[in-house]
Amino acid sequence: MSRGKFITFEGGEGVGKTTNVAFVESYLQARNISLVVTREPGGTKLAEKLRALLLDKKSEAIAEEAELLLMFAARAQHIKHVIEPALARGDWVICDRFTDATYAYQGGGRNMKISHIEWLENLVQGNLRPDLTVLLDAPVKIGMERAGKRGAFDRFESETVQFFEDVRRAYLLQAEINPQRIKLIKANQPLADVQQTIINVLSPLLR
Numbered sequence: 001m002s003r004g005k006f007i008t009f010e011g012g013e014g015v016g017k018t019t020n021v022a023f024v025e026s027y028l029q030a031r032n033i034s035l036v037v038t039r040e041p042g043g044t045k046l047a048e049k050l051r052a053l054l055l056d057k058k059s060e061a062i063a064e065e066a067e068l069l070l071m072f073a074a075r076a077q078h079i080k081h082v083i084e085p086a087l088a089r090g091d092w093v094i095c096d097r098f099t100d101a102t103y104a105y106q107g108g109g110r111n112m113k114i115s116h117i118e119w120l121e122n123l124v125q126g127n128l129r130p131d132l133t134v135l136l137d138a139p140v141k142i143g144m145e146r147a148g149k150r151g152a153f154d155r156f157e158s159e160t161v162q163f164f165e166d167v168r169r170a171y172l173l174q175a176e177i178n179p180q181r182i183k184l185i186k187a188n189q190p191l192a193d194v195q196q197t198i199i200n201v202l203s204p205l206l207r
């Protein structure tokens with residue numbers, strides 16, 4: 001059995017990750033690919049508890065170092081208990097956010113040192129990197145409007161427009177640095193066009 005493929009979805013708030021993750025799930029299932037759909041922070045019991053702590057607006061102010069470490073703590077659990085076992089048994093893993101989100105939110109948004117993120121990435125992931133990352137990009141204002149329609153904002157969604165501009169810039173930089181892995185897709189075009197582009201970037205993995 002060959003190892004499964006690891007695909008991640010990234011982007012700022014309200015860019016349509018959930019819709020497109022569901023689309024890829026049914027697209028791959030129709031091709032008889034067995035897969036695991038999961039998310040970060042989260043994906044295991046402990047990691048979901050850490051997610052709840054990280055998104056809780058009523059928490060005491062969370063030090064940015066604590067935020068960064070909790071993201072990677074959740075990731076370590078997720079990799080050990082879900083992602084690695086799935087890939088090893090030949091399943092594909094579709095993950096709603098992964099370490100590019102840490103570069104974008106903690107690196108870009110919180111202005112934390114990239115070298116620290118790289119160090120943690122190597123510690124927690126070893127050689128594990130996604131085979132493909134779909135980065136959905138839209139102007140911050142459009143994403144925020146869409147996110148606003150989903151209900152009450154969590155701790156991250158309550159951040160300033162400037163924060164999300166910094167997040168977006170950091171995501172675009174990640175795409176520039178990793179053009180082979182990260183495929184940048186404009187999210188503010190008709191959904192059918194977004195999904196056709198996703199099919200196009202998936203096709204090399206299906207061969």
Ligand code: TMP
Binds near residue numbers: 039040041071096097
């Ligand atoms: P979401 O998956 O529902 O978008 O919520 C997760 C939130 O966590 C989102 O605002 C982005 C943030 N996040 C980080 O700040 N760093 C990370 O490494 C990850 C995976 C998510």
